[in-house]
Each structure stands twice: as C-alpha cells, then as structure tokens.
Amino acid sequence: MHRRKFIQQTGTVIAGSLLSESVLASALPENKKRIAMVGTGHRGTGMWGVEVLKDFGHLVEFVGLCDKNSGRVKTAKEMLKLSCPTYTDIDVMLKETKPEILIVTTMDSTHHEQIIKGLEAGADIITEKPMTTDEKKCQAILDAEKKTGRKVHVTFNYRYSPHRQKIYELLNSGAIGKVTSVDFHWYLDTSHGADYFRRWHRKREFGGTLLVHKSTHHFDLLNWWLDSDPQEVFAYGSLEHYGKNNPFRHTHCRPCPHKDKCKFYWDINKDPRLVKLYVENEKYDGYHRDGCVWKEDIDIFDKMAVQIKYANNVQVSYSLTTYSPYEGYRISFNGTEGKLDAWIHERQPWEVEKYDELQLTKNFGKTEYIRIDNTEAGHGGGDLRLRKQLFNPGEDKWKQAAGSRDGAMSILVGIAARESIDKGKPVKIESLTSLKPLAKKPVNS
Ligand SMILES: NC(=O)c1ccc[n+]([C@@H]2O[C@H](COP(=O)([O-])OP(=O)(O)OC[C@H]3O[C@@H](n4cnc5c(N)ncnc54)[C@H](O)[C@@H]3O)[C@@H](O)[C@H]2O)c1
Structure with missing residues (x-):
C-alpha cells in the first residue's frame, strides 16, 4: 500500500511518526524521495539545493520549487540545473507535485504557514531554524504535526x-x-x-x-x-x-550619497551569486538585500x-x-x-x-x-553530517537529530x-x- 494512503487510512499519530522516520531512513536509489522547496533564496539554493543535489542526488528528486518572488524562483531553477516546475503559490505546488518532503527556507515569520500546509498535504517537513517566531504559530505547528501524524525536522546544523x-x-x-x-x-x-x-x-x-x-x-x-x-x-x-543611532542614512548601499564616509557601506555587486539572486529580482518585490543599517525602521x-x-x-x-x-x-x-x-x-x-x-x-x-x-x-x-542524517541516516550517536x-x-x-x-x-x-x-x-x- 502507498505510504501516504496508508497514513490517511489509519490516521494514527504513532503509525505516522514511526513510518515517517523509516521513510527517510529507507531512501533507495530506485525509489527517490520526492522533495519540494519553498523559499528559494540564499539558504534554499545553497545548503538545501546545490549541496543536497551534490551528495544526495541519487536519493532525492526535486519535484517543485516555490517562492513568492517569481524571478528568484526561476533563478533558483537555473542555479540548480533542475527541470521541475516552479510556483509562486504553495497550495498549487503541493497539489500538483505531491512531495513526500517539503523543505521550508522562507522568511522566518512565514515558516508556520508553509509547515502546516506541507503537513496537511501529507509531507514530512525539513524546516530551517527558527521553526517560527511566536508562541501562537509554534502551537499551531505542534498541533498540525500531531493531527497529521507527519514529522517536522528542524535543521540545527550547529x-x-x-x-x-x-x-x-x-x-x-x-x-x-x-x-x-x-x-x-x-x-x-x-x-x-x-x-x-x-x-x-x-x-x-x-x-x-x-x-x-x-x-x-x-x-x-x-x-x-x-x-x-x-x-x-x-x-x-x-x-x-x-538603526536610528547614526546621524545619516539612506535606503540601501548602492545609491547611497554617504558611501565614502560610512564604515558599513557594502557593495553587493562584488558578489555575482547575490546579484543573480537579489539584485536581478528586485523588480518583482522591491526588496533590497543591501538595505541601510541605519534605517529608522x-x-x-x-x-x-x-x-x-x-x-x-x-x-x-x-x-x-x-x-x-x-x-x-x-x-x-x-x-x-x-x-x-x-x-x-x-x-x-x-x-x-x-x-x-x-x-x-x-x-x-x-x-x-x-x-x-x-x-x-x-x-x-557539520553541514554535510546534518544533510546525511536527514537524507541517508545512520546511528544518531550524539542525539543530534531535532x-x-x-x-x-x-x-x-x-x-x-x-x-x-x-x-x-x-x-x-x-x-x-x-x-x-x-x-x-x-x-x-
Ligand atoms: N541554519 C543556518 O545556519 C541558516 C543560515 C542562513 C539562513 N537560515 C534560515 O534559512 C531561511 C532563509 O534564509 P535566507 O538567508 O535564504 O533568506 P532569503 O531572504 O535569501 O530567502 C528567503 C526566500 O523566501 C522567500 N519568501 C519569503 N516569504 C515567502 C512566502 N510567504 N512564500 C514563498 N516564499 C517566500 C523570499 O522571496 C526569499 O526568496 C531563514 O529561515 C533563515 O533563518 C539558516
């Protein structure tokens, strides 16, 4: 019987969590895990994209990428050399791609939305830290995990x-x-x-x-x-x-009139990867990766x-x-x-x-x-050992899994x-x- 169907039919928390452990543990080359990612920024494309494909590409297959920035999700697809579809709506991605694992690498305050949607769609979750940002969202995640019987893994690489x-x-x-x-x-x-x-x-x-x-x-x-x-x-x-503790400020570093005197001036154009991910996709969401450290907000x-x-x-x-x-x-x-x-x-x-x-x-x-x-x-x-523990685990001698x-x-x-x-x-x-x-x-x- 298919794993997802089995869990829906039994609906028990115990069966769900035991199975979920063994599902990650039993990834076989001929039976690659279907993984999707939401949040295709720096962390998603690096630690959970390029690096996962490099070491565990024989065990997993990306079936979908999602980001609210329609340009950045396409950049990510190119960077990872993937052929899977891209989305700006997680509901559509979950419905169409039916991932077994959802990687959550969005902005912290939205993790709970994607974690809960992923769990409800029958996926196990690998979420970046912090799991979420307040106690209400935290409780909602704990409740959803219990209700669905799926498993949330939190990636404490430290x-x-x-x-x-x-x-x-x-x-x-x-x-x-x-x-x-x-x-x-x-x-x-x-x-x-x-x-x-x-x-x-x-x-x-x-x-x-x-x-x-x-x-x-x-x-x-x-x-x-x-x-x-x-x-x-x-x-x-x-x-x-x-923040407000400085006499001068601007919106972001590139057009700043104070760059010659500001010790915190930073030139994003010197980093081609960041230019590709952020500068070239600013037109879609207006987000400046090189925001001013003296901004009053x-x-x-x-x-x-x-x-x-x-x-x-x-x-x-x-x-x-x-x-x-x-x-x-x-x-x-x-x-x-x-x-x-x-x-x-x-x-x-x-x-x-x-x-x-x-x-x-x-x-x-x-x-x-x-x-x-x-x-x-x-x-x-440590980063590689964390990915191994998630995608091809062995004994957890130091109880590092979280x-x-x-x-x-x-x-x-x-x-x-x-x-x-x-x-x-x-x-x-x-x-x-x-x-x-x-x-x-x-x-x-
Ligand atoms: N463990 C570590 O050492 C470590 C290091 C860096 C980042 N992180 C974590 O990784 C996560 C991502 O960080 P980052 O540095 O890649 O940030 P980022 O800004 O580069 O990427 C976040 C991405 O999420 C997208 N996004 C935001 N809200 C969304 C939503 N509601 N739906 C879909 N997409 C959305 C943004 O457009 C962006 O592309 C954060 O939670 C961060 O804490 C962990």
Whole structure:
C-alpha cells in the first residue's frame, strides 16, 4: 500500500511518526524521495539545493520549487540545473507535485504557514531554524504535526560541528561532574552581525528579533548540551548602535550619497551569486538585500542579555552582541567536579588556527587542552553530517537529530526573553504553549 494512503487510512499519530522516520531512513536509489522547496533564496539554493543535489542526488528528486518572488524562483531553477516546475503559490505546488518532503527556507515569520500546509498535504517537513517566531504559530505547528501524524525536522546544523559534539560528549560523560551553571557569550562582528540589520531580519515582525532568529541556534545548543528543558527566562535588550543611532542614512548601499564616509557601506555587486539572486529580482518585490543599517525602521535589539533557569536547575547567563571586531563565542560550563571552557573565532583579524580548542580543568586537579580539527568545509563538516542524517541516516550517536519539540523549546527561550524585555519581568516557558518543561528532555522530539 502507498505510504501516504496508508497514513490517511489509519490516521494514527504513532503509525505516522514511526513510518515517517523509516521513510527517510529507507531512501533507495530506485525509489527517490520526492522533495519540494519553498523559499528559494540564499539558504534554499545553497545548503538545501546545490549541496543536497551534490551528495544526495541519487536519493532525492526535486519535484517543485516555490517562492513568492517569481524571478528568484526561476533563478533558483537555473542555479540548480533542475527541470521541475516552479510556483509562486504553495497550495498549487503541493497539489500538483505531491512531495513526500517539503523543505521550508522562507522568511522566518512565514515558516508556520508553509509547515502546516506541507503537513496537511501529507509531507514530512525539513524546516530551517527558527521553526517560527511566536508562541501562537509554534502551537499551531505542534498541533498540525500531531493531527497529521507527519514529522517536522528542524535543521540545527550547529549541533553537528566537531567542536560542539566534543562538548556534548565530555559533559555527558560526567567530565566536570554535574553541570550547575553556564556562562555563554556570542559575538557577531561588524560584517556578519551588521548584515542582519541590512536584511528583512532587521524587523521584529519578520525574524522575531535576533533573540529568536539567531539565538535559536544558541538556545538549542544549551538545551541539547544540558539535556534539559528551559523553565524560566529574564532578559534585557536595547538598540543603541544600528538603526536610528547614526546621524545619516539612506535606503540601501548602492545609491547611497554617504558611501565614502560610512564604515558599513557594502557593495553587493562584488558578489555575482547575490546579484543573480537579489539584485536581478528586485523588480518583482522591491526588496533590497543591501538595505541601510541605519534605517529608522529597525526595531530589533542589537545587544541582549538573558538569564535562563533550566528544569534540571542549571542556571545560564547568555549574551549576544552584534558589532564586535571578531565573531565567535566563549562558553564556560561550571560543574561540581570541574570546569569546561570553550571558544571559537569564526572570523577574526588575526591568523586562523587549524584546530579548535577546549580547556578541561578538574577541581583540585590539572588542566587538559583538547584540540579538534576544524579544517573540514561547512562548519567543520557539520553541514554535510546534518544533510546525511536527514537524507541517508545512520546511528544518531550524539542525539543530534531535532524535531518540533526541540525547535519549539529553542525559540521559546527567545520568545520569553523578548516578552521579558517588553514587560520587565521573568517569563515562564510553560506559560507560552502546551509544552511542559522536563528535567530530562526527550530525544529528537
Ligand atoms: N541554519 C543556518 O545556519 C541558516 C543560515 C542562513 C539562513 N537560515 C534560515 O534559512 C531561511 C532563509 O534564509 P535566507 O538567508 O535564504 O533568506 P532569503 O531572504 O535569501 O530567502 C528567503 C526566500 O523566501 C522567500 N519568501 C519569503 N516569504 C515567502 C512566502 N510567504 N512564500 C514563498 N516564499 C517566500 C523570499 O522571496 C526569499 O526568496 C531563514 O529561515 C533563515 O533563518 C539558516
């Protein structure tokens, strides 16, 4: 019996989720998975387009591409050298192409619409982070997944880097005893950090603020490393560098009269791929990929500090800064028997090392330095391992696969932090959706 028909007939959640796992696992060359994509921008065409076709083209077949920008979806088809039809209406695409997997790589605030439509059309979903941007949309996704019995996979590529995998291994082997608190600080630089203020991400209504759009990665890492659910959040945040905090501004960089004096001037014309995707398709939607970082409509925070209490009693101090001279993070796990320190510089003005380092210090004992090779492309090979886990999975030794509950728990920290900043009070995670925080979090749920 055909899988889709079987699920419609049984209508049971259990049958649906078990089958959905095995469907991804049993992809065979002679039985390629039918995949469709909605949102054919930078991420869709790259990580989930060219790269999927390169390594898993023998297991999957694109049956449709959809984007609200009618020019960009055609550009994507050309870039991916596909022959499948293109659409600007997801309903028509789902009806005509009947995908088994829908890849969702649109703007964050619209993910829920496409995820729910995909689930209702009988597809499993692979969605980019953040799963969505507010608690109501999050609940709607959880409800739709339950109702349809399909599966939502959330693509937390950060879990797959060798450095972060090693942290997971050490913490879970008890290397520093019981973890009691964490100090976690993430720095975005004046290039990548500034880029969020050029694009749609600069508006809370589209990306949910960087506490959701960006920090979802960081909060997911914490949830995964600590193996627990967040319980309560308190936060501060403000916008005091970008946006209105500058004496001059324009619409976007190309026609800007201030380009000679603006340190944040950026020439999109130097990147042929971005010109093809965005500049050549501006005429369809008026979207400027090189928007001014000083625009007065910017309404997200550019510095954020968050306190999180976990259901297993771990306390976290987290911060995000968006205009640093180098990009990366520093993290310190404090345990009953020692301390684990880690740092990564993703971009820096000094020479790059070919390894990442961890510092493990035992209470009353010695310090050990652990070096992890970082030369593999795509986040130390993490991006490829994530795609493999989705399209041709094996054993999930470090429990890196993530579902909608993981997707929800990570954004709920950011949503709670945003609410806490707005209202000036702590926010309980359980007040946001039907999910109840657990001291030990479920795996791939
Ligand atoms: N995991 C990571 O490290 C990572 C990195 C980059 C982006 N992302 C995520 O990938 C997603 C896409 O990001 P991007 O950088 O490619 O953005 P983008 O702006 O380049 O692409 C988004 C595309 O979605 C289209 N779109 C927007 N709303 C739509 C709708 N309602 N229906 C159909 N199409 C719609 C836009 O026209 C655009 O082509 C985002 O959710 C982002 O958070 C994740």
